[in-house]
Amino acid sequence: MSYTYEIAIVGGGASGLAAAVFCAREGGKSIVLLEKQPRVGKKLLATGSGTCNLTNRTAAPDNYHGDGASAFVTPALTAFPPEAALAFFRSLGVLCSPREEGREYPLCQQASAVLDCLRLELSRLGVTERCDAAITAIKPQNGGFVLSLANGETVTAERVILAAGGAASPSLGGSSDGYALATALGHRKTPLFPAIVQVRTDTTFVRAMKGLRTDATVTFCLNGQPLCSHTDELLFTEYGISGPAVMQISRVVGDWERRKTSTMTAVIDLLPTVSETELLALLAERRALGRTAADFLTGILNKRIGQTVCRAAGLSLEQPTETLSPNVLRKLAETIKRFTLPVIGTQGFGGAQVTAGGIATAEVDPRTMMSRRVPGLYLIGEVLDVDGDCGGFNLQWAWASAYVAAKAVTQ
Numbered sequence: 188m189s190y191t192y193e194i195a196i197v198g199g200g201a202s203g204l205a206a207a208v209f210c211a212r213e214g215g216k217s218i219v220l221l222e223k224q225p226r227v228g229k230k231l232l233a234t235g236s237g238t239c240n241l242t243n244r245t246a247a248p249d250n251y252h253g254d255g256a257s258a259f260v261t262p263a264l265t266a267f268p269p270e271a272a273l274a275f276f277r278s279l280g281v282l283c284s285p286r287e288e289g290r291e292y293p294l295c296q297q298a299s300a301v302l303d304c305l306r307l308e309l310s311r312l313g314v315t316e317r318c319d320a321a322i323t324a325i326k327p328q329n330g331g332f333v334l335s336l337a338n339g340e341t342v343t344a345e346r347v348i349l350a351a352g353g354a355a356s357p358s359l360g361g362s363s364d365g366y367a368l369a370t371a372l373g374h375r376k377t378p379l380f381p382a383i384v385q386v387r388t389d390t391t392f393v394r395a396m397k398g399l400r401t402d403a404t405v406t407f408c409l410n411g412q413p414l415c416s417h418t419d420e421l422l423f424t425e426y427g428i429s430g431p432a433v434m435q436i437s438r439v440v441g442d443w444e445r446r447k448t449s450t451m452t453a454v455i456d457l458l459p460t461v462s463e464t465e466l467l468a469l470l471a472e473r474r475a476l477g478r479t480a481a482d483f484l485t486g487i488l489n490k491r492i493g494q495t496v497c498r499a500a501g502l503s504l505e506q507p508t509e510t511l512s513p514n515v516l517r518k519l520a521e522t523i524k525r526f527t528l529p530v531i532g533t534q535g536f537g538g539a540q541v542t543a544g545g546i547a548t549a550e551v552d553p554r555t556m557m558s559r560r561v562p563g564l565y566l567i568g569e570v571l572d573v574d575g576d577c578g579g580f581n582l583q584w585a586w587a588s589a590y591v592a593a594k595a596v597t598q
């Protein structure tokens with residue numbers, strides 16, 4: 188069977204769904220949204236741990252990474268800034284509420300509501316949604332395109348928007364299809380690596396703290412030189428470290444992992460609000476408490492973290508602390524302020540929220556998202572070599588790139 192449409196959108200994720208709404212609102216007449224999975228928006232449902240951090244009021248070009256990404260995202264972010272995203276969702280019936288650091292979430296705190304409202308609008312606008320429709324090839328033909336489906340059917344369309352996402356989180360639909368479809372059409376792909384991802388470290392001391400959360404400053408260092416730092420909640424896990432303090436700056440680990448020509452360490456300040464001098468004085472004072480090392484730090488740090496720090500500093504937990512020497516106190520303070528873990532790598536695309544790398548943006552017009560290689564083909568969202576910081580920036584990119592593409596497609 189063969190079907191004919193004016194606009195075919197490949198991928199029913201965040202950017203594809205938004206592009207379908209924008210195209211229909213801009214006057215697109217016959218639009219089909221083609222989704223490989225049995226349902227659209229599976230990844231969207233998992234965003235913000237099910238609450239969907241749908242944009243960030245502070246979104247700016249330097250929140251985006253990739254080869255030339257900051258310059259590339261500028262026209263789309265200018266045409267469709269976070270305020271436009273909030274107005275768009277309001278127009279769909281989704282009211283938002285602000286949280287820390289410019290993050291915006293739906294008032295009802297349900298990612299499912301964001302998906303429902305996008306789908307209700309698609310149905311109201313008469314967009315055709317086809318699930319279980321995996322596209323295996325896109326071929327230019329007679330000024331338009333023929334799209335092949337895995338089930339043998341074909342779809343013809345005058346214009347195609349490729350919104351097939353990235354490789355992150357395959358359990359939620361992440362795949363390399365979008366890259367394969369674009370490279371088959373002559374596009375170049377930059378190297379892919381996981382970003383916003385958990386980090387694997389040496390587990391000698393970490394395992395004992397598995398499941399514990401604490402506010403900390405995490406610094407990733409390359410050959411001992413600090414690369415980037417972030418202060419937020421840190422989570423110790425069986426394999427290493429996670430939580431916002433790690434995820435926000437984990438891109439450097441993904442980038443390092445694919446080369447591994449040098450040594451990377453995670454240096455953790457377990458008491459970022461206390462200076463090392465203040466901490467030394469505090470520790471000296473605590474000797475008068477007359478405790479063993481097992482409880483020396485109880486009341487300053489989580490008990491299990493405190494015990495692990497003591498062991499890492501070379502103390503046995505049974506050891507009395509009244510007579511700890513200034514050198515031992517210094518070592519303890521150093522361990523608390525610079526708890527150092529050799530980094531092994533990331534948890535890979537399986538644990539990653541986004542893919543760094545993708546289709547080279549130099550081959551795409553940033554004002555329209557149209558391919559410079561294949562006229563009539565538009566690329567949006569994560570399939571491009573653009574990844575944003577953690578905090579609503581990736582969805583903001585999905586909406587903004589969808590908006591400019593839809594404007595251009597329907598012109």
Ligand SMILES: Cc1cc2nc3c(=O)[nH]c(=O)nc-3n(C[C@H](O)[C@H](O)[C@H](O)COP(=O)(O)OP(=O)(O)OC[C@H]3O[C@@H](n4cnc5c(N)ncnc54)[C@H](O)[C@@H]3O)c2cc1C
Binds near residue numbers: 200222230570580583
């Ligand atoms: C757990 C998790 C939490 C996240 N939380 C946030 C958050 O709170 N805020 C934020 O800004 N970002 C968040 N992100 C990132 C954000 O979800 C993505 O950046 C965004 O979904 C990318 O949109 P997209 O449309 O490009 O790709 P996707 O949303 O991945 O959509 C691509 C779609 O294309 C389909 N597809 C792929 N190949 C084909 C094919 N051959 N034929 C047809 N269809 C195909 C896929 O099945 C998929 O549905 C999170 C990601 C994860 C994994």
